[in-house]
Amino acid sequence: MSDRYSFLNTIHFKDLEFLYNKYKKDPNSIEPSWSAFFHGFDFGEKNYKAVSQSINTKNHKKFFNIENKNENGIIQKEFLVSNLIHAYRKRGHFFTHTNPIRERRKYFPSLDLKNFGLSEKELDVFFESGQLIGLGKTSLRNIINYLKNIYCGSIGIEYMYISDLKKIQWIEEWFQKEKLRFSAEEKKFFLKKLNEAVAFENFIHKKFVGQKRFSIEGNESVLPALEEIIEYTSRKYLTEDFIIGMSHRGRLNLLSNFFQKNYSQIFSEFQGKEYKEKSFSGDVKYHLGFSKIRKTRQGRCIKMNLIPNPSHLESVDAIVEGFARAKIDIIYNKNSNSEKIIPILIHGDAALSGQGIVYEVIQLSKLKGYKTGGTIHIVLNNQIGFTTNYTEGRSSIYCTDVAKVVLSPVLHVNADDVESVIRAIHFAVDFRMQYHEDVFIDLLGYRKYGHNEGDEPRFTQPSLYKAISKHPNSYNLYKKRLEKKGIINKNDIINMEKEYEQILNRGYHEARNIKWNVLNSFLEEEWKNFPIVSNDEDLFKKVDTKISTKKIINISNKIFSLPNNKKFFKKTESIFQQRLEMISKKLVDWSMSELLAYGTLLDEGVHIRLSGEDVARGTFSQRHAIVKTEEEEEIILLNHIRMKQGKIQVYNSPLSEYGVLGFDYGYAMYSPHVLTLWEAQFGDFGNGGQIIIDQYISSGENKWKISNGIVLLLPHGYEGQGPEHSSARVERYLQLCANNNLFVVNCTTPANFYHLLRRQMKLKYRKPLIVFTPKSLLRNAKCLSTIEDLSEGNFQEILDDTSVIDINQITRLIFCSGKIYYELLNKKEALKDRKTALIRIEQIYPLRTEKIKKILSKYKNKREVIWVQEEPENMGLWSFVLRKLGNLISFNLIAPSESSSPSTGSYLDFLKIQDEILKKSFF
Incomplete structure (x- = not known):
């Protein structure tokens, strides 16, 4: 209207x-x-x-x-x-x-x-x-x-901003027609779950005095709400899979009373015992993930995954969506409107309105490459963020106002009215299944204690907590209501409470006999064939990535030949014609080697997902994984190699790093058999996803005992494009490296990049791979490899100088990494220098120090060993190299002077700086 x-x-x-x-x-x-x-x-x-x-x-x-x-x-x-x-x-x-x-x-x-x-x-x-x-x-x-x-x-409905009149009519008719009547047994079940929520918190409060647990009290009705989601959806829509993300508030309660994690294991974690797996540091108990196959009240088997999360609250949202999309693609026949699986995000009110990741994830919800058929959002609205009142925490009226960005309906519900909460759940499920879009339930309650149980909330909210202290909990309110209606009597209540108390006490006593805490069995079945590996022997073991020349040429002709019956832009035709000509000369450039890595893996049945800003064409017009006809028909030649091959999905993402990187990490979390790649438009922009890199990619294995094979492609190199288009901040990634947790690589040849990508899927385990990819080298005449390099070679962690004629003449060794090698090579050739050897570190971490030792011993007449980098002295690899190799040999550093900014904004200044580096390297 x-x-x-x-x-x-x-x-x-x-x-x-x-x-x-x-x-x-x-x-x-x-x-x-x-x-x-x-x-x-x-x-x-x-x-x-x-x-x-x-x-x-x-x-x-x-x-x-x-x-x-x-x-x-x-x-x-x-x-x-x-x-x-x-x-x-x-x-x-x-x-x-x-x-x-x-x-x-x-x-x-x-x-x-x-x-x-x-x-x-x-x-x-x-x-x-x-x-x-x-x-x-x-x-x-x-x-x-x-x-x-x-x-x-008890329910407030926001929906009149929706632009689709039929959708508005559907919502109005739902509330006009749906007169939910709950049976006595259903009401007793709701009461039972409310009792569990309250009694669990009281039990821990008494047994583990002063310990943090981030109580659910004040929003207890989320427990029967979640139970109703799985019950209602599995019965009406045959849903069988639920992916849940939430922060710490109420997490332990849901782990025990919804996910059915053993009480003894939870209580053992409260007792502070060490983890049996000494190679893992573990995480606090309210961050751990959990996987469970359980039954509904009607006996239907369902799968549930609670995604592990850090304290960065809403960061888990993106992981959940990517995880759910992976399941949709792999299990549910790529039906992104699948009724078989539902992502559920449980938010805090302050975080929902305050964290930008929420907006990024919501913007993904309807996009082809990222949609998951609609997410049910439940807000545990305790009306306060840490110690901050809502009037200080947001400008919008409601914490859920971000939902209006994608015109999602919002239900505001009194968390004390459990039957209204259940009614809201039914609406949310029906709406999600009808329109395959997001829907929000704002569960308005309170927080019984401070931010944690040792925090004093009356310092900042005396009047609010005076009211809370006098307020009966939802269990007691509903108990009185059912007693008044004669649905339950005092004996029933006594028996119900006593039975659950006995369960808690039994778990508590069993916990005393547990010697070690064990990291949860999150995704054990999906990852059972991919052990966690941390020793150098396995990490440096050569992997066979070879494939016949005949096969490479055959695949090349398939993926570099445009269909004759289609009309293409002339420049597109020219690019692909040049590729075919290079193949005829048995040569490949960087972009061709990348596509051939994908093509050979697809031919072997591997599936691939490539996502990020402008990845289809490539930021530098180099990739063209998707080509468009003049009529804008999209063609992915990589998907036309042979019948029953693997499939590649290529998605240009929104202008988002945090959300999209989190999504793709979540995708890779579930799918070890899929090569999942995320590319930053420029490597510099990877810092927009730093929370995902810090809290998940680098530390997930150590904290949660989970592997992940995501690949990050980060264009890096100094070409005079200014401070924000030069540096992917190599040094930051190296600070995150420990315990052989990551592969960090800066390749300089197309063949090495080709073998690196193939190696990632041939390994018997999975590690995140950080690749600093080139920009200017994409079209550098010297940055070429032969097809023989692709067919016969393998990945080389260190590249020695193969142009050296006489080892005895070498008096200077220059170690470097990345694109600076080609500038050093040009300078060396211009000077006709035969006294210098250029050694490239291709795999920076884990660093193969044994091979470096062999190279050092090979050049017996060396007088000077230099580390050269184009990054400022306080950036790049220098600090890492000094720490790792300083005890082997004394390096001299040649680099621009330290700087607070990665690069100058003046192209002329850049040329002067680069020229100075090269001069110092040879004189």
Whole structure:
């Protein structure tokens, strides 16, 4: 319905007349509820008389001026009522009873009748406008009671900003039709879960005094809510898979009472025992992941995964979505609208409105390469963030206002009213399954204690916590309600509470006999064939990445030949023609080697996902993994190598690093058999995803005992493009390297890059791979490899100088890494220098020091060993090299002087700096 009909006295008969005329021509041309309204009212003499007979004569004259037969007055009154209905739909959520512990803010104008040109004298007048809410012709009193019941009770609905009128109608009809009636057994079950939530927290509070647990108290109803999600979806939609992400609040409670993790294991973690796996540091108990196959109340088997998370709150959102998408692609036949799987994100109110990752993830929700068929968002709204009131924590009215970005409906629910919570769950599930879009439930409760159980909240919120201290919990409220209705008696309650207390005590005593804590069995089945490897022997073991020349040429002809029956842009045709010509010369450049790595893996049945900003074409117009015809038909030649090959998915991402990198990490978390790559537009922009790199990629194996094979492609190199287009911050990644957790590589030949990518999938284990990829080398005439290098070679961690004629003449060794090698080579050739050997470190971490030792011993007449880098002295590899190799040999450093910025913004200054580096390297 148009906003011009929405509120107060902006009412004109000509507006109604316009709609009515449209209705007469075609009833389907206007919004359905208006069509129903006109059908019932009919605007004729017949209805005029009917309305006249439905009210008393005194009021009749006053409001409708019957003496003057003013039909317009009657119509306008109907329109005022319809306006009132629209206002309840649009603004009713402002006047709900959704806050369990304090008065709501006051919003004006209110929904009082006087604001709509109506009065209490008309409460018993019958109006055709009842058609708009499915009541038919009825009294204004009935209309208002009905509207208050739907829009102003324990549930507040926000949806009128949605642009799809059919979707609005579906939402309104759902609330008009869905009159949920819960059986006595269902109500007893809800009470049982509320008791578990409360009793678990009380038990820990007494047994482990002062320990942090981040209590769920104040939002206990999330437990029966989650139980209802799995029960309802598995029964009605045959859903079998649930991927859940949440932060610390209430996590331990859900692990025990929803995921059914052993109480003894949880209590053992509270007792602070060491982990049996000494090679893992572990994490705090409320960060750990968990996988479970369990049964619903009706005996259906379902799979549940709780994704491990750090304290960076909403960062897990992106991981969940990527994880769910991987399952959709691999298990559920690439049906991104799959009803078989549901991602569920449980947010905190302050984090939801304060963390930018939420916006990034929501923007992914409808995109081809990232959608997961709709996510159910549940907000544990305790009305406070750490110690910050909501008035200081956000500018928006609601913490969920970010949902409006993608026009998702939002339900604000009183967390104390468990049956309303369950009703909201049913709506969320039905909406998600109907439209395959996100939906939000704002579970408005409170936080019983401070941020943690040792924190004193009265320092900053004395009045709020005075109210909380007097407020009964949702279990006690619902218990009294069921007792009053005779659904449960005191003996039932005593038995229920006693039975659960015995379970807790049994777990507590069993925990005493547990000697070691064990990292949870997260994804054990999916990763059972990929052991965690940390010793040098396995890491440096040569991997066979060879493939026949004949096969490479055959694949090259498939992936570099454009279809003859399609029209392409001339430059596209030229690029692919040049590629075929290079193949005929048995040569490949960087881009060709990358595509051939993909092509050979696809031919062997490996699936690939490549995602990031501009990855289809490539930031530097180098890749062209997707080619477009002049009619903009998209063609992926890599998917046309042979029948039953692996498939590659290539997705240009939004301008997001944090969200997309998290998504792809989550994708790789579930799929060890898929080569998953994320490319930064420039390596410098990887810092936008630094939280994912720090908290997941580098430390996930050590904290959570999970492997991940994600590949990061980070364009790096100094070409005078300024501070933000030069450095991928190599030094930062090296600071994260320990315990053989990552591969960090800076290749300088197409063949080495080719073998590196193939090695990643041939390894018997998985490690994240960080690759500093080139920019200028993409078109450097010397940066070429032969097909023989691809077919016969393998990945080389260190590249010695193969141009050396006489080892005995070498007096200077220059060690370097990356693109600076070619500038050093050009300088060496220009000088006709035969005294210098250039040695490239291709795999920076783990560093193969034994091979470096052999190279050093090989050049017996060396007098000087130099480390050369184009990054400033305080950046790049220098600190790492000094730490790792300083005890082997004394290096002299040649690098630009230390700087707070990666590079100068002046191209002329850049040339001077590079020239100075090269001069110092040879003189």
